Amino acid sequence: MDSPAVNVEDVTKIFTTKSGDVTALQDISVTLVAGEFISLIGPSGCGKSTLLNIIGGLTSATSGRVLVHGSSVTAPPEEAGMMFQKPVLLEWRTILNNVLLPIELKSGKRESARHVNQAMELLSAVGLADFAGKYPHELSGGMQQRAAICRMLISDPQLLLLDEPFGALDELTREQLNLQLDRIVEGVHKTAILVTHSISEGTFLSDRVLVMSARPGRVIGVVNVDLPRPRTLDMMQTGEFLDLTNRVRALLESGHDLGEERIPA
Secondary structure, eight states: OOOOEEEEEEEEEEEEEETTTEEEEEEEEEETTTTTTTEEEEEEESSHHHHHHHHHTSSOEEEEEEEEEEEEOOSTTTTTEEESSSSSTTTTSOOOOHHHHHHHHSSSSOOOOOHHHHHHHHHHHOOGGGTTTTTGGGSSSHHHHHHHHHHTTTTOSSSEESSSSTTTOOHHHHHHHHHHHHHHHHTTTEEEEOOOOOHHHHHHHOOOEEESSSSSSSSSEEEEEEOOOSOGGGGGGEEEEHHHHHHHHHHHHHHHHHSSOSSOO
């Protein structure tokens, strides 16, 4: 059995506001093995992104702890890469130089020829090799997100933290990027956690879908996805896939009746 990559142990997060304390997450415990892909799905404001930020060291838990490869998370782990809903590319840098930015920030110096070759291989894998010299404003939203995937992967992180990276895209573009992400992650054997509001996206990409309740966010159910990899878009039309999405939907509906939904966390 693969070794644990992420351990979330009894994590609770309480925000202090002017109107009083708000419990965003309550007693969350999750374990991921290396190479596993899970999705977090739940009602708006249930703390999905808060949990991802705690795992990524961007905020701290009120109680409980998170371990990444056995080490307690007190700051962003070096082995983690994060991707957000917006690509956040620097407009004055070419696509190639945007992809190489993490290398510069980490080493404090210009990238090497090896890194340039690596960046071009990543861009080629997502169909952007011919756009390496272009600037972000010259690319569509979907193309910018593909460049953001490459930027996340350039430093070879072992853990990918994905906060609704395709949420703002149209359905067809989103499906194509889901397909590309599945192939990339499977090919390099990364561990990944995806926050999503899309039942089909979470089911398509994941080995497990964790369904959360309304605030305070708790894990109320897990749906195991046993579809073979690599995944194909045709799988989304099968009875097995529809059965899986229906199970996720049923848990989501029950989760809306739990907890409180007042202030998004």
